[in-house]
Amino acid sequence: DADVTQTPRNRITKTGKRIMLECSQTKGHDRMYWYRQDPGLGLRLIYYSFDVKDINKGEISDGYSVSRQAQAKFSLSLESAIPNQTALYFCATSMTGVGTGELFFGEGSRLTVL
Amino acid sequence: KQEVTQIPAALSVPEGENLVLNCSFTDSAIYNLQWFRQDPGKGLTSLLLIQSSQREQTSGRLNASLDKSSGRSTLYIAASQPGDSATYLCAVSWVKAAGNKLTFGGGTRVLVKP
Numbered sequence: 046d047a048d049v050t051q052t053p054r055n056r057i058t059k060t061g062k063r064i065m066l067e068c069s070q071t072k073g074h075d076r077m078y079w080y081r082q083d084p085g086l087g088l089r090l091i092y093y094s095f096d097v098k099d100i101n102k103g104e105i106s107d108g109y110s111v112s113r114q115a116q117a118k119f120s121l122s123l124e125s126a127i128p129n130q131t132a133l134y135f136c137a138t139s140m141t142g143v144g145t146g147e148l149f150f151g152e153g154s155r156l157t158v159l
Numbered sequence: 160k161q162e163v164t165q166i167p168a169a170l171s172v173p174e175g176e177n178l179v180l181n182c183s184f185t186d187s188a189i190y191n192l193q194w195f196r197q198d199p200g201k202g203l204t205s206l207l208l209i210q211s212s213q214r215e216q217t218s219g220r221l222n223a224s225l226d227k228s229s230g231r232s233t234l235y236i237a238a239s240q241p242g243d244s245a246t247y248l249c250a251v252s253w254v255k256a257a258g259n260k261l262t263f264g265g266g267t268r269v270l271v272k273p
Contacts, residue, residue, distance in 0.1 A: 087263045087264070088250075090260050104260060135203070147208040148193065148203075149205060153201065
């Protein structure tokens with residue numbers, strides 16, 4: 046089984062719908078992250094969490110929200126999906142340390158908003 | 160502005176040739192630099208993490224060097240194989256990065272021809 050698991054792996058939805066992407070990890074890491082990847086724009090940080098009570102915005106948090114339900118679970122929500130949120134979304138984890146530390150990624154969730 | 164650049168964007172080599180992948184960054188005050196591999200439609204796999212105090216890291220056929228003064232890292236893959244075909248990304252964690260952000264380069268897409 047993968048250490049960092051994302052569900053769903055693929056999702057097609059319509060504009061205005063609420064979508065939740067879920068991430069769970071078995072690595073025992075305290076830090077979790079959500080990134081999106083777009084062709085030509087690379088990976089960009091949406092939100093990150095250093096522990097259950099710590100949530101921080103990344104560089105592109107508008108239109109997204111997150112919930113850290115437990116140390117092992119970090120979900121990303123799109124309250125009202127729009128087409129330019131079509132992208133590949135990645136969850137990542139790392140251990141507390143200096144700087145970002147070594148990141149471990151899930152397999153990704155491909156979201157298409159029509 | 161803190162930026163990470165990877166040139167070239169794509170590279171094709173015959174099997175057996177050594178691969179040299181370049182990563183440059185604009186600010187030498189880094190915590191660490193990480194190299195990843197990404198297969199099409201897949202997540203990112205961590206290859207090597209180099210801490211700011213280190214000059215290089217090695218894992219099997221992979222060797223990554225770090226020269227902070229010139230703002231460069233190089234990933235060497237010895238005796239390339241078709242299975243090495245993938246996109247390789249480097250990412251930098253800067254001391255002064257707002258929100259502990261890890262900044263990714265655009266990646267180098269590698270094709271190793273049998």
